[in-house]
Amino acid sequence: MIQFQYERAVTAKAAISGLANNANAKFIAGGTNLIDLMKRNVMAPTKLVDINAVPLKDIQQQGGKTSIGALALNSAVADHKLILEKLPLLAQALNAGASAQIRNMATVGGNMMQRTRCSYFYDTALPCNKREPGSGCGALEGLNRMHAIFGTSEQCIAVHPSDMCVALVALDASVVVAGPKGERRIPFEEFHRLPGNQPEKDNTLQNNEMIISVEIPDNAFSKNAHYFKVRDRASYAFALVSVAAALHMDGKVIKEARLAMGGVAHKPWRLKEAEQALAGKPATEETFRQAAEIAMRGAKAFKYNAFKLKLGPNVIVEALKNAAGLV
Incomplete structure (x- = not known):
């Protein structure tokens, strides 16, 4: 060091x-x-x-939204009464991430700012365009079991590691950031980047900006929400595939849906077409499988992660079944 x-x-x-x-x-x-x-x-x-020491730890309800300070601890957010009542999907996602010890140290802003990475990024003896632009992507032809199936480029196929961010993108969150010119708001879906030709850039923050808070608008998803994560071991492991599912139900009919995936792209992956396909449909396994098929359109596997093409839709269906109370 x-x-x-x-x-x-x-x-x-x-x-x-x-x-x-x-x-x-x-x-x-x-x-x-x-x-x-x-x-x-x-x-x-x-x-x-x-x-x-910057006072950015408050968690509060204000003006039709929940505001979470950037320095609020992951564990404090997951256990907060307001989050458990209004945003259970976020609490579930936070509790699925990392270990209890890390959740007691990690902040909301830090969780968002963690690097999208893989084993090639960590090993300085191996090529990685994210770590050293222009050096190549070792994962393309290497051990790519954990890697992306959406939004990849020839420059990088790493996946974003956060569980919290999958829930936040599904819940239409916004990020409040501050810089020398004042504050601005970034839709959460636009905060993280796909790799393109600049995989070294994980997000859309400017160099001199910092995260102040995350804002989540009030919604009708508090009763029917589920975060489903499949991983190699039960503790302290990144997702092979995860799904954040939230439904606004009218009896057995879905009025509105929110869906996002983790472990499949360089950024939390929102599934808007699948959400639209669920609206107005009955909450049945057949409906969920049709939505899962739509969600997986455009997925592309590499040598060692083709199993995600089958695992992905199954995780989507299970998350939706749990959210709808069919399990």
Whole structure:
């Protein structure tokens, strides 16, 4: 690990100023991803700005939305009464992520900012366009069992690791960010990027911006929601495939649906066509299988992850069945 400057900020303005004129400076809060990457010499920031003292931990209901501060701990959000009552899908997704110890350290903003990555990104002896642009993607012809089936490019086929973000994209969240020119809001679906020709860029934040909060509009999905995650082991493992499913029911008929997948793309993958196909339909397994077929259109497998083409629709169906109370 290289030497670096360290400073503490107590306001968002001071934190943003701490990044000024230093493209290789980073914010640090829980550090559950950044410190890991620094230890492996994958990332080497020359300056760390500690933002733990910035007052961004509030979780509150205001103006038809739930606002969650960027420094709220994952565990605190998952256990919060307001989240459990109004956004159970988010609580379930958070509790499916990582380990209890990590959830007690990781923040909402940090969860969003973690790198989209794979084993080739971690190993500095192997080619990775995300770590070293232009070096190649070792996963394309390598061990790609965990990798993407949607939105890939010749530059990168890694998958976004967050469970929380899958629920947030399904719930139409927005990200409030601040920079030298003030605040702006980014639809959650536009916050993370597909790899394209610049896989080193995981999100649409500017270098001198920081996340202030996440806002989730009030919705009718609190009674019928389920986060279903399939992974290699029950604890501390990224998803092979996960699905966030939320339904607004009128008796046995679906009035409105929200669907998103994890473990399948460089960003949380929203399934809008499948959502539209569910609206107005009865909540039956046949309906869910038809929606799952629509959701998987355009999926492309690589040598070792073709099983995701079968696993994906099955996970979608199971998540929807659980959300509808058919299980």
